[in-house]
Amino acid sequence: MVIILGGYGLITGDTSLSxxxxxxxxxxLLMDGAIELGKDKKSFRAYSGFAIAAFVFFVSAYTLFS
Known part of the structure; x- marks a missing residue:
């Protein structure tokens, strides 16, 4: 879905779906962090996935409501 939306934005120049x-x-990223947390007990990759997902959700909400 990400590739489809990215391709649509590049072809049409419409950034409303970003x-x-x-x-x-x-x-x-959230699912990747959850999967990594399930594999290893205290993995840096899992916690960084959660942190990056939280940042991406914040940016997504900020762009949606601005």
Whole structure:
């Protein structure tokens, strides 16, 4: 879905769906962090995935409501 939205934005020049694309990237990072946390007990990759996903959700909400 991210590739489709990114391709649509590049082809048409329309950036109105960029917040939706950021939201889906955040979901992917959140799921990746959860999977890594399930594999290892205290993995840096898992916690950094959660932190980056939180930042991406913040940026997505900021662009959606501004």
């Amino acid at each position: 917040s939706l694309m950021l939201f889906t990237v955040g979901l992917l």
